[in-house]
Amino acid sequence: MYLLEQNYAAVKTAIAAAASRSGRDPQAVLLVAVTKTVGIEAVRQAYSLGISDFGENRVQDAAAKVASMADARWHFIGYLQTNKVKDVLPAYSLIHSLDRSSLADALQSYAEKADLVADVLVQVNVAAEESKHGLAPAELASFLEYLRGLKRIRIHGLMTMAPYVEDAEEVRPVFRQLRLLRDQNASPGCPMPELSMGMTNDYQVAVEEGATIVRIGSALFSG
Ligand SMILES: *Cc1c(COP(=O)(O)O)cnc(C)c1O
Secondary structure: OOHHHHHHHHHHHHHHHHHHHOOOOHHHOEEEEEOOOOOHHHHHHHHHOOOOEEEEOOHHHHHHHHHHOOOOEEEEOOOOOHHHHHHHHHHOOEEEEEOOHHHHHHHHHHHHHHOOOEEEEEEEOOOOOOOOOOEOHHHHHHHHHHHHOOOOEEEEEEEOOOOOOOOHHHHHHHHHHHHHHHHHHOEOOEOOOEEEOOOOOOHHHHHHOOOOEEEEOHHHHOO
């Protein structure tokens, strides 16, 4: 077996085990393969193994990969500059990193012009790390209220990045907090089913805490 195939099998097994530990259906967890460190060949190989969803965090670096794999679903997971909205909105299925009203306004305005809908997750900086983007948990309710007025924006849920730690158990409260924030802010008109949380270092804990989307790079593409 090729390395990627082995890695993919191991990740799938670990997701299934984590899901079953918390009584969840493994099918309820979407794997987004983060391809920011690899080239088109690796993306093609992953796609041929059955991976359908890919994540990128830099518009320019990703452009050739996204263009050559238009059948795949692409997820934008990085900081999104407003002047890149026109490149990202038509090409990506889900933007994980909506974190400010200026970006929401740019998405709304471009979506209207292009007759598109912006499918988004709201990024929350649960751990309040200086180095990370995302809203403070206390800002979430009013931000969601603001988004309600923007008809071209469809909110699917929340996203967070946990701090990097040796022992992923330490960041379990971060994932639990994102789920609670979702539960507190969900409404019948905006149920926010998706929780995008968990990377190579901590996805198993994130799945135990309710992740519906995990974003995994190194566990698939390195080693
Ligand atoms: C790079 C990246 C990932 C994947 O990280 P790994 O540790 O390689 O799994 C996930 N989410 C975001 C936002 C990233 O930038």
